Each structure stands twice: as structure tokens, then as C-alpha cells.
Amino acid sequence: MINLAKRLSLPVSLPPGQTCCGLTALQAGHSAAALTAARLQLRLFSGYDVLITTSSACRRMFREHLPRLLRGQPEAEEAARLATACTSWAKFLVEHAGIERVCCRFEGRLAYFPTCHGDDEDAILQLLTKVEGAELVAEPLRQCCGYGNNLSWRHPQLAHAMTTPILSDLRLSHADLVVTGDEGCCIHLAPLLERVGAAPIVHIAEFLADYCGEVNGGPR
Amino acid sequence: MDPADRYTRQALAGLELGPGRAAALAWAETPDARRLRRAAGRARQKVLDHLGAYLQQLEQSASQNDVQVLWADGAQDANRLVVQILHDTRSKAVLRNHSLLLNEIALDAAVEHNGVRITALHPGAHLLQLARERPSHPVWPAAHMRVSQVSRTLEQAWHIPPSVNPAHLSATLRAPLRRSLLSTYTVILGLNFAVAESGQMVCLDNDGHNPSLTALARHLICLLSIEQVVADRADLGLLIRAFALGAYGRSMPGYVTCIDRPTPAGVDGPRTVHLILVDNGRSDLMAAGFGEALRCIHCGACHNVCPLFRQVGPEGYAPSVYTGPIGSVINPLLLRPGLGEQQSYLSTDCRACRPVCPVDIDLPALLQRLRGQVTPRAASHRERFVFWVWQRLLRYPRLFFPAMRLAHRLRERTPVSSTDS
Numbered sequence: 001m002i003n004l005a006k007r008l009s010l011p012v013s014l015p016p017g018q019t020c021c022g023l024t025a026l027q028a029g030h031s032a033a034a035l036t037a038a039r040l041q042l043r044l045f046s047g048y049d050v051l052i053t054t055s056s057a058c059r060r061m062f063r064e065h066l067p068r069l070l071r072g073q074p075e076a077e078e079a080a081r082l083a084t085a086c087t088s089w090a091k092f093l094v095e096h097a098g099i100e101r102v103c104c105r106f107e108g109r110l111a112y113f114p115t116c117h118g119d120d121e122d123a124i125l126q127l128l129t130k131v132e133g134a135e136l137v138a139e140p141l142r143q144c145c146g147y148g149n150n151l152s153w154r155h156p157q158l159a160h161a162m163t164t165p166i167l168s169d170l171r172l173s174h175a176d177l178v179v180t181g182d183e184g185c186c187i188h189l190a191p192l193l194e195r196v197g198a199a200p201i202v203h204i205a206e207f208l209a210d211y212c213g214e215v216n217g218g219p220r
Numbered sequence: 221m222d223p224a225d226r227y228t229r230q231a232l233a234g235l236e237l238g239p240g241r242a243a244a245l246a247w248a249e250t251p252d253a254r255r256l257r258r259a260a261g262r263a264r265q266k267v268l269d270h271l272g273a274y275l276q277q278l279e280q281s282a283s284q285n286d287v288q289v290l291w292a293d294g295a296q297d298a299n300r301l302v303v304q305i306l307h308d309t310r311s312k313a314v315l316r317n318h319s320l321l322l323n324e325i326a327l328d329a330a331v332e333h334n335g336v337r338i339t340a341l342h343p344g345a346h347l348l349q350l351a352r353e354r355p356s357h358p359v360w361p362a363a364h365m366r367v368s369q370v371s372r373t374l375e376q377a378w379h380i381p382p383s384v385n386p387a388h389l390s391a392t393l394r395a396p397l398r399r400s401l402l403s404t405y406t407v408i409l410g411l412n413f414a415v416a417e418s419g420q421m422v423c424l425d426n427d428g429h430n431p432s433l434t435a436l437a438r439h440l441i442c443l444l445s446i447e448q449v450v451a452d453r454a455d456l457g458l459l460i461r462a463f464a465l466g467a468y469g470r471s472m473p474g475y476v477t478c479i480d481r482p483t484p485a486g487v488d489g490p491r492t493v494h495l496i497l498v499d500n501g502r503s504d505l506m507a508a509g510f511g512e513a514l515r516c517i518h519c520g521a522c523h524n525v526c527p528l529f530r531q532v533g534p535e536g537y538a539p540s541v542y543t544g545p546i547g548s549v550i551n552p553l554l555l556r557p558g559l560g561e562q563q564s565y566l567s568t569d570c571r572a573c574r575p576v577c578p579v580d581i582d583l584p585a586l587l588q589r590l591r592g593q594v595t596p597r598a599a600s601h602r603e604r605f606v607f608w609v610w611q612r613l614l615r616y617p618r619l620f621f622p623a624m625r626l627a628h629r630l631r632e633r634t635p636v637s638s639t640d641s
């Protein structure tokens with residue numbers, strides 16, 4: 001992602017010291033721990049105009065939960081600012097940077113795996129449909145992969161069972177590569193897809209960086 | 221927790237393709253779907269905000285209609301009242317409809333314990349009586365059973381040869397129900413709604429068992445869980461529509477059964493009508509700040525779309541009869557303290573249930589808030605330790621990520637059941 005940003009001459013940087021947005025603790029009901037994480041985030045990202053996350057769930061943390069958690073606190077204003085500043089890589093490229101297409105070449109069938117919190121689906125699909133040589137699998141199965149809310153940690157068997165219909169759908173789609181918009185889904189599905197011999201799964205940012213040739217459009 | 225067996229999981233997955241898809245299409249064709257949902261949610265919330273007043277109004281209007289109104293604090297009180305009425309009317313056999321409230325208070329057991337035979341006229345509910353199982357779904361109580369299980373249940377109960385023909389099984393199941401309908405005069409109904417303004421008591425279904433029951437009943441005992449009171453007829457119409465959209469994907473249910481008063485001699489219909497208002501933990505749930513969950517009209521829409529419910533199956537929500545996303549919210553609050561708490565974690569926060577609820581309940585937000593209350597008192601030492609370490613490491617990426625990877629590795633080593641794929 002950073003490499004692609006450099007090629008697009010976008011001033012993107014990776015502030016050091018990042019760990020976790022705290023959503024995982026919040027979902028598990030550890031509100032105090034979540035608040036600690038939230039405060040750290042605010043400090044890390046205070047100097048930036050746009051905040052790009054590669055997980056749609058983290059984005060929900062920034063956009064919805066953070067302002068709510070910090071309401072009435074000294075950091076409330078900053079939290080509200082970050083909430084509007086937070087976006088996804090695909091959305092940023094398409095909407096903010098005015099990139100109509102990243103010139104990618106991929107010979108084969110691409111499957112898009114929709115994520116539960118994905119607010120950037122249109123942007124991802126716009127980028128994917130313009131990939132040269134690729135055929136996009138229509139009507140992907142819309143179902144949660146089972147990773148969220150620590151389920152894969154609390155009830156691994158259940159989280160595993162939830163992937164069954166997804167794995168068979170992706171296998172039947174004869175995709176060569178699965179692209180998604182959330183890190184979490186990748187972490188959860190990658191080893192399972194490998195086990196059943198289906199196509200590997202990559203994040204859209206990784207896909208764009210790996211298969212990118214040249215870029216059309218450009219910073220406005 | 222282990223997933224349900226694969227037959228259950230396959231059966232429950234059918235909910236999305238059947239009623240789930242039907243509801244999605246129907247909502248898409250409904251003009252002003254959003255506004256309808258909001259209005260239905262408001263109609264429910266209005267009643268919950270002034271529940272005491274609406275219940276009093278209901279008691280008044282029902283009493284004016286010569287309906288005898290009784291109050292029950294808990295399940296046992298409700299059962300005791302029912303048994304007393306059965307005793308007074310010298311009933312030796314009763315019929316009931318399908319209603320989760322009746323399952324919730326374990327009415328069958330209480331009635332049978334007093335030597336009265338109780339039969340559910342709804343085929344699915346009757347099947348569960350034979351199999352001695354809990355319902356898995358508010359509208360299709362035996363949604364988790366496949367044809368083979370239906371056949372096995374009938375085989376064991378009635379010693380009939382096994383069959384794989386659903387039509388045949390259904391006919392076999394219904395025949396004795398029809399006979400008992402003609403010979404039973406006392407009927408117990410779990411109501412969907414009761415109207416405060418008019419005292420009308422309402423049951424909704426799609427197979428017609430409720431109108432059959434009320435047409436032939438001599439003595440009618442209606443039970444209502446207190447939150448299902450509706451302000452007036454306009455709200456009733458709205459909520460019937462909301463229910464039908466959520467449950468069946470239609471703008472009206474197949475049958476709307478309305479009872480308001482006993483019928484005079486010479487006319488078909490019940491001679492006596494009782495209305496029992498059951499609390500059984502609802503007041504406490506509201507006091508705990510989760511009243512929004514009681515807007516629920518038990519349409520099952522959230523069950524149909526929940527990808528986790530179909531893996532967990534009904535047993536994951538035991539001992540409650542409320543399953544699915546709404547069960548995860550209300551069970552920890554309705555069951556004995558400590559009993560259902562773990563159910564609040566049965567969620568991946570995927571939010572599939574958020575847009576489908578016809579009364580606009582924010583189930584994901586309620587679940588998250590509930591976990592915020594459950595975790596401090598119920599989290600294991602191991603979990604507390606994990607999050608304690610997690611919190612300490614937040615400032616140190618060099619330690620945080622290796623620790624996370626290690627945790628991930630450890631989880632990978634947890635054996636995963638091989639019942640899948």
C-alpha cells in the first residue's frame with residue numbers, strides 16, 4: 001500500500017507505534033481496555049488529515065464507537081474529527097485521490113468477498129472491474145466469515161463451521177484469487193482456503209500493489 | 221462450544237433461502253419500508269415507555285368485555301392460574317397453539333403434571349411435544365428438524381413405518397390433531413398482541429391453527445406476555461403488517477385471529493374467556509435498561525439471516541426457548557442470573573440482523589452494551605489475564621505483534637471438530 005502510494009506520489013506515512021484500535025476489547029466487553037487503546041489512537045493520528053485503515057471493522061471503531069466512547073471527554077472533538085477523517089484505501093483512491101483506475105493486469109477469475117462492515121464496496125468493485133484480463137465472479141455469497149467479535153478465539157469450532165458455506169462457494173466459483181476489504185477476513189479465511197485447496201485470499205490494497213502496472217488519473 | 225450436528229445446520233440454513241429471501245424481496249417491494257419499520261418500532265416503544273398505564277387500560281377494556289383478567293408474576297404463577305381454570309372447567313384435555321410464551325413457562329409439563337392431556341394443534345409444535353424438544357424458531361418451531369428426524373420421531377412415538385415423503389409424514393401428523401380438535405373444548409392460546417384500547421386479543425399464523433382453535437373452543441384461556449400490549453387498532457394494523465413482512469415476507473399473515481369477548485349461548489365460540497398477563501422477568505429486564513429488546517414481536521427475521529444461529533442450533537440457547545440474535549440479548553436478562561450470560565458472546569458483530577428487524581431493534585448495539593455488563597462479572601480469569609496483558613502491550617508494537625502472533629498460533633492448535641465440509 002505504501003509502495004503504491006509512493007508511486008502515486010501521495011503523501012502517505014505509517015506513524016510508528018501502532019498496535020490495535022481497541023475494537024476487539026470493546027466487543028468483548030472490556031470497556032476500560034478499549035478506552036486505553038482508543039486514547040492511544042487519538043494521539044498517534046492527531047496530525048493527519050486522512051486516516052486509512054485496511055480493516056472495515058476498525059473503520060467502524062473509528063467512525064462510530066470512538067466518538068461515542070469519548071463523548072463528553074476532553075478528546076471528544078478530536079475523536080469526532082478522526083471519525084470523519086477515517087476511510088478505506090480503495091475509497092480513498094477512488095473518491096479522494098480521483099484515481100479512476102489502477103492499471104492492474106491479472107489473468108484469471110477474481111472473486112470479491114464482501115465484508116460485514118464494508119462501506120467501500122463500490123470503490124473496491126470499481127477498481128476490480130477495471131483490472132485487465134480478469135473476469136469478476138458475479139454474486140458472491142454474502143455471509144460473515146466468523147472472525148469477528150473474538151468468536152474465532154472464544155468458539156473456534158463455531159467460527160470454523162461458519163466458514164463452510166463460504167469455502168464451498170468460493171471453491172465452486174472457480175476463482176483464481178479472492179479479494180476482500182478486511183484484514184480480519186484474510187487472517188481467518190487464508191489458512192482454511194489453503195486447506196481445502198481453493199484460491200488464496202488477498203486484501204485489496206495488497207492486490208493493487210502486487211498487480212499494479214501504471215496508474216490512470218491522479219491526484220486532483 | 222460445538223456447532224450443532226450437520227443435519228440441524230443444514231435445516232436451519234434453509235431459513236435464509238426460504239423465509240429470509242421472501243422477506244428481503246417483500247421489503248424491497250414495500251414503498252417506504254424504512255418509514256414503516258421506524259413507525260412499527262415507535263409503536264412498540266411507546267407502549268414500553270408507559271407499560272403500566274397501557275396494561276391497566278387493557279385490563280379495563282377486557283373486563284368490560286366480560287373477559288376475566290388475571291396477573292402472573294412468574295412462570296409458576298401463570299401455570300397455577302391455568303391449572304386452576306382447568307380444574308374449575310373440569311377439563312381433562314386441552315389444545316394449545318404454538319407460542320413461545322407457552323414454551324417459556326413450560327406450560328405442557330405443568331398441565332400434564334395435573335393429569336390433563338395437552339396437545340399443540342400446530343404440527344411443528346406438536347412434533348416437538350412428541351420429540352420432547354425445545355423450539356428452535358419463533359415462527360417455525362421445528363425448523364431445525366429434517367425429514368428423517370420427523371420420520372424417526374413419529375416412528376418412536378406412534379410405531380409407524382419410516383417414510384421419506386414429507387406429504388405423507390405431514391398427513392400422518394395432522395390426522396390425530398384433527399380428531400382431537402373435534403373432541404376438545406378447552407383451548408389455551410399464547411397471544412401475539414392484545415389491544416389496550418379495545419381489549420381485542422390477537423393471534424397470527426399462516427396455517428390456520430389459531431382460527432380453528434378459537435372457533436371450536438368452549439373455554440378459552442389466553443396468555444399474553446406483558447410487553448405485547450398494543451395501544452390501539454391503528455398500531456395493531458401496523459404491527460400485523462410488520463410481523464407478516466418479517467415472518468413470511470408478505471403484507472398480511474395467512475390468518476389473523478381476533479377474540480374480544482365470550483360468545484352468548486347458541487353461537488359458536490367460547491363461553492368463558494380468561495386473559496392471563498405474564499411478567500416472568502420482563503419488568504426486571506426493562507429496569508436493567510434493555511427495554512428496547514422487548515419491542516420484539518417474535519417474527520424470526522433475525523433468526524433467518526443470522527449466520528451464527530444456524531451453526532449453533534437451538535441447544536446453544538438452552539435452557540431458554542428464545543433463540544437467535546434476540547435470544548442472545550434477552551436470555552442473559554430473563555434467565556436465572558448467570559445462566560445465559562455466555563449467550564451474549566454468540567455474535568460476530570456482523571450486523572446481518574440490524575436491517576431486517578421489522579420493529580427496528582438495534583440488536584448489535586444491545587448485544588455490545590450487554591457484553592459490557594456481563595464481562596466484568598463473568599469473564600474467566602484466563603480472559604481477564606489476556607486482556608490485561610493486551611492492554612499493557614498496546615504501547616509496545618515490538619512486543620504486541622509477536623504476542624498476538626503467538627496467541628494466534630496457540631488458537632490454531634485448538635482442535636477443530638471434523639464434522640464439517
Ligand code: SF4
Binds near residue numbers: 358466517578579
Ligand atoms: S428481534 Fe426483530 S427480527 Fe428478531 S424476532 Fe424480534 S422482531 Fe423479529
